[in-house]
Amino acid sequence: MSVLPIGTVMKLTDLTARQIRYYEQQDLIKPVRNEGNRRMYSLNDVDRLLEIKDYLDDGLNISGIKEVYKKQEQLEDERKKNLQKGLTDSDVRKILQDEFMNIGGLKPPSSTFDNPNNFHKFNE
DNA sequence: CTTCTCACA
């Protein structure tokens, strides 16, 4: 995946080598090293660097950007946990929607409980 | 020639 040397990344992102290495120190990107200790970047690294530049323009500082990715990972972890429980994203959305309807005292769609498949989702 | 690390009149 990682095949771009820092020189190429500099041109692609319009960032200085100093900045690119600094963002790595802040754990915002994780390039791999080749046999000559040279940093090799992936296109995902380039995308992230571009993102970082945007966040910086929006007035966000390094620690602020760190927290953005931190919460992003947290949401990603929960998505995986639900997946392990056999729930897809659309399942979760449907459950949440049905719960809101019930709270509002509205009659849930007949299809929701008619399907025995959905039944034990509410009993686990 | 390119990149790396380290240090700072």
Add this chain to the structure above:
DNA sequence: TGTGAGAA
């Protein structure tokens, strides 16, 4: 974050 030194 810039920049220059010395090595790889």
